[in-house]
Amino acid sequence: MIMAEPTARKVSKEPDVPAAGSPPPPPDEAVLVSRARQGDLGAYDELVRLYQERIYATVYHMTANHEDANDLAQEAFIKAYQALKSFKGGSSFYTWVYRIAVNKTINFLKQRKHRTHMSLDDLDFNAEHDPDLVALISDKTPRREIDLSELQEKLNTAMQKLSEPHRLVVTLHDVQGSSHEEIAEIMGCNIGTVRSRLFYARQQLQALLSDYLK
């Protein structure tokens, strides 16, 4: 069953009286969408800034390629702007754009030839101090000599072996922290399907990454 459509995503809390000199809080998403539908590109620019990182991250984790993620994320926002008149407001703009980006990415992945190019330089230095990483690469891990780039490569390789829907579920839930309900709305399926895909994808990844999980 499709969940009840959520209310429009608010950018910030209801504005209290701002302190003197402080910038006003950003307007509501619905206001921005309304202005953008009337051709206000400034309003649409604000919408893009609100969601660009999450949209890009999802596409990147699906494609494992920065250039492709850049193109696809931009095209998703462009297509969303062109289709604004058809946006009826039944779901949040965020979810709607997400769907566009996801569909574009899945179509792209199905069409492209197999490419193994992955952006291995994207792992920033802060990961070395990530407590999860420290806990993972510990005396419990057989391969203690593994370095970050190898781990990233293995992880991305394993992700690319999943089918697009399974990879998407893992990306949205385990990488980006989306809830089952949010994922179901983005993917246009029920929560049971999300859970079963997630379970299956985790089993697959567990088998592929068994050397790094013991």
Next chain:
Amino acid sequence: MSMNPDQENFEELRRLLALKRHEQPPPGYFHDFSREVITRIKAGEAAGNAPFLDRLVETAPWLRRLWEGFEPKAIVAGAFGVGVCSLLVVGLISSERIDSNPGAFMPNTELPQNILASVPSQTVGSSLFERAAADHGVASLIATNQSQSSIFDEIRRPYVQPVTFSVPVLGN
């Protein structure tokens, strides 16, 4: 569901996957992202007046690839065109043949007397028609046919081209 080793391993897997959050684009990437999007939107609006063919090719990349494949090889393009035209001609001819000879596919409910009379009275075959013609005679067969209502009664009788056939006599 109680905690089990599988779930515990999923926990490690989830921690591993969470590391992907550290994969970030180059520094400053998002500073220009929205500006590039807006620029492309404006360019797209300006190109909205582009010719129909240009817009069609833009929206159908496979069409562009097909066209680019034909450009350096005129012979291939010509052969492709000839093939398409040939298919069209064959299709037209086939449809005309069906239209001009519909009787070949319609059952013959009224056979000329001279044809039916040539059927020997002996029962030589196992077909129902031959046995009926031999046992009951042609007239009764026709009458039988005519007395029974048929779904073909309402269909305008098509032109029927008589077919002559001879039934081999067995047992001689």
